[in-house]
Amino acid sequence: MTDMDNQVVVSDYAAMDRVIQKAGCNVLLIQGSILRDGLSVLVVKDIERADVDFLCKTIGCRPIASLDHFTAENMVSADVVEEIHTGLA
Numbered sequence: 001m002t003d004m005d006n007q008v009v010v011s012d013y014a015a016m017d018r019v020i021q022k023a024g025c026n027v028l029l030i031q032g033s034i035l036r037d038g039l040s041v042l043v044v045k046d047i048e049r050a051d052v053d054f055l056c057k058t059i060g061c062r063p064i065a066s067l068d069h070f071t072a073e074n075m076v077s078a079d080v081v082e083e084i085h086t087g088l089a
Contacts, residue, residue, distance in 0.1 A: 023070050
């Protein structure tokens with residue numbers, strides 16, 4: 001199981017957005033909650049801890065628990081990313 005007990009504390013969302021964009025990220029999957037308004041990328045939030053390992057294996061990515069590891073070599077690419085509303089809360 002992937003251990004994601006680390007915590008990232010962000011005091012400057014503009015700086016975090018720059019780090020994310022510099023790494024080439026356009027979709028961010030996060031386990032905890034984050035202020036969506038602070039980012040210019042699509043955010044899938046509140047992913048259950050039990051699902052992190054499954055998602056990483058499915059899409060071929062690695063979990064990142066530190067902004068220092070938020071680099072292009074740790075990103076994966078997708079041909080299509082779209083937001084679909086399912087009506088589920």
